[in-house]
Amino acid sequence: MDELIDAAREIQADAHVPYSEYRVGAALETEDGEVFVGCNLENANFSNSLHAEEVAIAEAVKNGHREFSRLAVSSDRRDGVTPCGMCRQTLSEFCDGDLVVLCDEGDGEVTEYTLEELLPNTISQETLE
Numbered sequence: 001m002d003e004l005i006d007a008a009r010e011i012q013a014d015a016h017v018p019y020s021e022y023r024v025g026a027a028l029e030t031e032d033g034e035v036f037v038g039c040n041l042e043n044a045n046f047s048n049s050l051h052a053e054e055v056a057i058a059e060a061v062k063n064g065h066r067e068f069s070r071l072a073v074s075s076d077r078r079d080g081v082t083p084c085g086m087c088r089q090t091l092s093e094f095c096d097g098d099l100v101v102l103c104d105e106g107d108g109e110v111t112e113y114t115l116e117e118l119l120p121n122t123i124s125q126e127t128l129e
Helices: 002-014 052-062 085-094
Strands: 024-030 035-039 068-075 100-106 109-114
Touching (some): 002 024, 024 052, 052 085
Parallel strands (some): 068 100
Antiparallel strands (some): 024 068, 100 109
């Protein structure tokens, strides 16, 4: 678990956050153990900003991965940040409800959720049929 949190912390240095000054990093682990990282990238038109979780999953999918086991998220404030609703929905497109989501509280403390706990009754292909 520590390595995944460390990866999420390290990628924060690459964040582009001139407006919020709130750095977020995410590390997404595939079922076969490969890790993809992402950081938030803000834009003056806030709706075009990218979240760390989105960047990580896009990189993993771009590299052919579709099965994931764990996600770690961390902010530079070590405040237990969780994926936002939009990121939760994006994760649910590729991950089952049992995806483990690790949220960095700082000082070695990590809160663990499942994606289903964070996003019950998700919108899915089945709900659209």
